[in-house]
Amino acid sequence: MTGAHDYWNHNAAYHGWLVEFAARHGGDVLDVGCGEGLLAQRLAAVSRSVVGIDADPSAVRRAGNRLKTASNVSVRLAGFEEFQAQRHSFDLITFVASLHHLPLRETLDKVREMLRPAGELAVVGLSANKTIGDWAWAALCTPVARAGSLLHRETRDIGVAVADPRESLHEIRRVTADVLPGAVIRRGLYHRYRLLWRNR
Numbered sequence: 001m002t003g004a005h006d007y008w009n010h011n012a013a014y015h016g017w018l019v020e021f022a023a024r025h026g027g028d029v030l031d032v033g034c035g036e037g038l039l040a041q042r043l044a045a046v047s048r049s050v051v052g053i054d055a056d057p058s059a060v061r062r063a064g065n066r067l068k069t070a071s072n073v074s075v076r077l078a079g080f081e082e083f084q085a086q087r088h089s090f091d092l093i094t095f096v097a098s099l100h101h102l103p104l105r106e107t108l109d110k111v112r113e114m115l116r117p118a119g120e121l122a123v124v125g126l127s128a129n130k131t132i133g134d135w136a137w138a139a140l141c142t143p144v145a146r147a148g149s150l151l152h153r154e155t156r157d158i159g160v161a162v163a164d165p166r167e168s169l170h171e172i173r174r175v176t177a178d179v180l181p182g183a184v185i186r187r188g189l190y191h192r193y194r195l196l197w198r199n200r
Helices: 012-025 038-044 057-066 104-114 132-152 169-179
Strands: 028-032 049-054 073-077 090-096 115-125 184-187 193-198
Touching: 012 038, 012 090, 012 115, 012 193, 028 038, 038 049, 038 057, 038 073, 038 090, 049 057, 057 073, 090 104, 104 115, 104 169, 169 184, 169 193
Parallel strands: 028 049, 028 090, 049 073, 090 115
Antiparallel strands: 115 193, 184 193
């Protein structure tokens, strides 16, 4: 898939939630794992500036094409681990189906340094099913996910890198509580979870 049109999938279903946070800040946003740039495009409409980063050259080229008329967006070929930014550079940092590609603890540590006071981290993430509770929730979500896919005519393959999550939601909560005290993590629809943390 190479076109720069809008689409719906289980990640894009959460874009409105993220855009609401960006609009509240109206500031500088970092979108980690920006893929082909649809979220960055939507964030740009309510933000002072948006930086999208991705380690996939093909995705970055496609994002550049999508965003070529957006004057307040830049897209960089970089993984989060090597991405360099000054401390307190961003009002909002977003991860959509990208946090599980990275080492969790080290990534959250770096996020904490990059966020300005009162800045927020917003994650739409994937977790591994390891417990009976995990599998039960996944089973409950499956009919809803299938219905949503049919209703919205889901675009399943947008041509970006995918990986299976390693950590369970319990493991993610444990690490996050240690690194980002006060973070709120909730299970969501479409086999996703939401994480929100405000820097104090």
